[in-house]
Amino acid sequence: MSKITTIEQALEFVQDNMTVMIGGFLGVGTPERLVDALVIKGTKNLIGIANDTAMLDKGVGRLVVSRQLKKAVVSHIGTNPETGRLMNAGELEVELIPQGTLAEQIRAGGAGLGGILTPTGLGTIVAEGKEVIKVDDREFLLEKPLKADVALIKAHTADTAGNLIFYRSARNFNPLMAMAAKVVIVEAENIVEKGQINPDHVVTPGIFVDWIIKG
Amino acid sequence: MSKITTIEQALEFVQDNMTVMIGGFLGVGTPERLVDALVIKGTKNLIGIANDTAMLDKGVGRLVVSRQLKKAVVSHIGTNPETGRLMNAGELEVELIPQGTLAEQIRAGGAGLGGILTPTGLGTIVAEGKEVIKVDDREFLLEKPLKADVALIKAHTADTAGNLIFYRSARNFNPLMAMAAKVVIVEAENIVEKGQINPDHVVTPGIFVDWIIKG
Amino acid sequence: MNAKTIIAKRVALEFEDGYVVNLGIGIPTLAADFLPTDVSVILQSENGFLGLAPLGGLVAEVDLVNAGGKSVSIMPGGAVFDSAMSFAIIRGGHVDVTVLGSLEVDQEGNLANWMVPGKLVPGMGGAMDLVSGAKKVIVAMEHTTKDGNPKILKKCTLPLTGKGVVNFIITNLCVFEVTPAGLLLIETAPGVTVDEVRTNTVAEFVIAPHVCTMPII
């Protein structure tokens, strides 16, 4: 069965109230065509997990502006004034997580780990309400794994088996999110035949990828 | 300062009683020239961390035969009868660890995490004496991070900045160990100029690598 | 048909098209040779790649071995990764089926295949992660030891590889499903009677209402 599909078919898997991971760092590495289509589709009450809420007109920021998120789980919202405005108005819940913790929580979700033990955030409000675990007399915060119903991923090249490679800093959270969601939808700039990518160059193995659309 | 050196210079960093990580899986991906030289050097009482003790005449197995290890931290010893014999004779301590746990413990050592939470080994003797952590009503074993004084790494190609790429299943534990040791010594089949490896293809960034010898 | 072939052929029927499968050394590996023509699976090798080619397929490559150390080759569309990623795939539930041999298995789904105290201690390798992480765990083994002693027990006597992890036991005599209520005999091998299974099994088991003959040719 081919993994290559249309954007409409792929977005059938994104429904109201779902948790959606979206790759990208300030919009770089975000699958913009998938975001375009998701805005048009108008799916509501999503929990969005992403590094940041990018800009008003770019990346994850557009789902903030379109009011499709009920909650944003991110490390940074400073580049999108609408996120802060909606948060202060009580119209958007924002959970801020240190970037390295967020990355590792998503990896843990995909890797079947029970959580992560990190020194990051100890002694700050990030630690409030969280369990502190002592290992050899050093303290670490227990942060839980993150998973999603759907991940929207941007790749530079996909082969028909779903193997992915990324370009420069557009890699960021994409390979991690591809491991942590039930359904993984990839927007690939280039699609090549199976066997065209050197197995040593593959960053995300094809088994993680469910659907591919041409970006 | 150049990272390229001689095997003798590099092995100055391996001293008696140190903990040494050695890449490879049944010898594939083990830096054999470094092991050769380490056998000749005769450094003693080492704690070896590796996937397995390979074969009598191959990979980590040779350090077992030469009696240079006081302890082996590995997932498998079945292919090297000498390991079992020395263990039963009380001449070699062997700590057996599930392969996925071992890999993740080494990664945690390099990544500054306090340990890992894994379901692997629950209800088995692997869990004996270890802390069990409950996360959302599921139980996980807390396994501590692993670090080493020195890592001996095999790469397919290194550039002069220390960036590494690996070939096929010779990758295995090598990139993980390169992150978790104070001194990282790489045996590279090929050495190229800085800039000759596409930054997107680098598996182990050069900052982890201290010394390179030609393999 | 010899015992190994019976087991391997029956195991192969557990695979659906597109499944990600990890096969242990020995009989489990043979299963890949008996896939139905309309089924293709992706073999994971825990030493660090996906797309392991069935034995006897492509030409073996330098620096490419399976988890048993045997030279193998990689299929088009394969992918190579480090050991942490390999076990992220396994532990994270991204392997659909793992098939392992065993020294002992019991009616609670416990499995022991990594050591015989004082005698043989090969180590667990990747087995503990595989049984805790794969979506479906199949034990594939001859029903009894070479000496005819039962291996399917009320309770394992050897140190466990995993507790309550086995879903199916496939032997040269029969197929057991491991249910919350215990073992359920769902199939017998061609020419094998339920009594024969009973004689060679220490574990208690229930006979399924529609126990049938293994659909292998």
Next chain:
Amino acid sequence: MNAKTIIAKRVALEFEDGYVVNLGIGIPTLAADFLPTDVSVILQSENGFLGLAPLGGLVAEVDLVNAGGKSVSIMPGGAVFDSAMSFAIIRGGHVDVTVLGSLEVDQEGNLANWMVPGKLVPGMGGAMDLVSGAKKVIVAMEHTTKDGNPKILKKCTLPLTGKGVVNFIITNLCVFEVTPAGLLLIETAPGVTVDEVRTNTVAEFVIAPHVCTMPII
């Protein structure tokens, strides 16, 4: 020399040849322009690469931005990775120095730079990981706010980015080392007196026996 240049030039002296360095947005980033000619550092960008080229160097590339979202380029010998690896590098102690701006810093080495409750909540981004993981943490900022209010306090009033994590505070007026006993004034900027530092600093500090002028030109 303006305030920013003083700070950037002084920060640059903290770098040794071969250091792995992560520079925050703003003044910290400027430090890369003032490296001594015999010192070259490797810049880490927490969005996923090593070998960030100093601004104004090579031509900016498609899909390559720094952690501030600005188009940049990568040096020969650079390496790209995902965000988990990026923070494995940071958290794992593989970054020698991180330089960050701050809203407040105090005499216990606490640092607050990610939110002003009810006003401005940009989020911590990678800052909390950087201050907890880098071998040396330098706060580089103007000594007071635009309104002349002190930023170096007895105790931070804003939510912390890290507790007891700062090693050096470098401002346009002076350099403080954070010691277990508190702040130690080790240098003043050219033309700045100790009294001037005292007037603009709320935190208690000890004056080093050999306090000297910043060795910048």
